[in-house]
Amino acid sequence: MSNKKYYWLKLKEDFFEEDAIAWLEEQEKGKDYCLFYLKLCLKSLKSNGLLIRNVGSMLVPYDAKTLAKITNTDMDTVRVAMDILTKIGLIQILENGEIFITQLQNMVGSETKWAEKKRLQRQKKDNVPRLSGQCPIEKEIEKEIEKEIEQDTDKDNVVVNCFKYAQKVGVLLTPYHYQELVSYIEDGVDDNLIIRAIDIAVGSGNRNFNYIKGIINNWLSSNIKTLLEAEDHKRKFKKSKSIGEKDGKYQDYAKHLDSKVEGGLSTEETIRAAAELGIEL
Template sequence: MSDNRKYYYLKLKENNFDDDSIVLLESMQDGVLYSNILLKLYLKSLKHGGRLQLDEDIPYTAQMIATITRQQIGTVERALQIFLKLGLVEVLDSGTFYMSNIELLIGQSSTEAERKRAARLQNKALSAPRTSGGHLSDIRPPEIEIELEKELEKEKEIEMDKLKLSLQGYNYGNRYITWAIRNHGGYSAANALQFSQEQAAAYGWERYGDPEYVPHVLRYYSGGGLFAGLFGNQQIVTIAKSQLGNEGGQKFWSWWGFTQREEWCACFVSWCAEQAGLLQNGAVPRFSYCPDGVDWFQAQGKWQAAGSIPAAGSIIFFDWDHDGVSDHVGIVESCDGTTVYTVEGNFGDAVEENSYTVQSTSIMGYGIVGTK
């Protein structure tokens, strides 16, 4: 039985303990003990995005922290005061302790995901491996992934052709559908006009129906999935969430045009925007480099500063190392006023949901999504 439980881990750089705040901390009396408490708090906060909580409703108190770290309450209280002064911990408006810069340290995976990643690295053959039962395994080389993408595109084209035939049939009546399939194999703008002219002549009318009914309706269709773009910013969120669990991002960076793996968070955002019709109507740029996305939104006057409340569907940009250059990008799923919930590509090389405090110093700002 596969193990799909999710695990969280700390990603510590080799020079983590050379950071000024850690050096100052460990130079204090009982500093090494405080450093140990700090690491335990980081670990406890991982599954809640940096917030020290027992569950979604119960934040840890100093007494609870003393219990879980197996330290005296006085030691924990002194440690928390020091952490606050050094900027290692913040207190949210709700009173919950929040581990600063946790975004730089979070890693997450599942044993099943790790198994698949390891298998993909070992899989160098061009043919897909098979199980003992003769079925294709879930490990596919890039060539097969590309073929599947082509098949999906063909299916989308077929569905669009059916939609056009149905729309024109709605305007003309079912006789058009039968006539178009029998004589032309389906809808076309030319045969829609031909049918209108023939029917008008047969009945002695000046015109029959609207031969341009399909383009009249589809001008409200922006591209991507059927009726994408008709439902506001929520459409890009829905599309992004449909990709949760994708690992490796080949679907997104190959769509962009790369022939080998690239850091693909921006490719993911651009792909979702295209599927939602937001590239086509100029609401979101097509970008693969995060700073290019920032530049575009700022130049368009569609930039929202960090620390504010973003709308669902906004494009969230991050600056992990606080050097003024965006390192990562995702899509805002929702915001409750204190926490921003996101869907991000290339987070641990997968599409994942995450959350951050509105005041997180790693949030650089937001691109406002709206039609021109």
């Protein structure tokens, strides 16, 4: 059964009193700009504040004409609003043309269809007077429901934290990259491992998300999903490499001995020959 997810916009009671919004409303046609801004927020709810179109295999930025169409706003209002919203920092235009709603992270609520159903069931149950206490089975079921809802919320928070960290260190992300992060987390990849992949990519001077994906997928090919497993794998690799190098030295040493006199070497000569190859006996 599909477990569709619902998103909503959360506004604090003093939203229209915040400096940026209050100043925006003071402008001529300011209320139209505020409405346009809120519509952009709604359009970007599922993509964590990013707006860009996927046309075939290309990512195409929204132009004023398209924004006017999807928000039902006249073109002139869109042009002026985009300019103002950018100047006051409510939106950013990223390098590849994406529109990023900077404050959306603090304005999003979400809930899966399953969680909504269970929440409504609990509300309904709470409104019904009980003649007796819950039986043990009912209590266990309710605990499981609460646990599932908490896990779902935790996953959302983990993805958002990874996304924010990537943006903080200069990785350019799209809504589709966000969904790929969701998939990694749902597949059991630890968020600390994702952040390590981001650090490795940035440390090598590559801020491309596909490069980060390559690192993660390389770990997954070895069934590595946690930072501890990655570090353990690295240690084992270094150890095997060291053994391989040591074996190579002994092979060179054996050839070296074969080149010596047929009667063999004395103990001192053997040690001296090994030392020439950097081998301690």
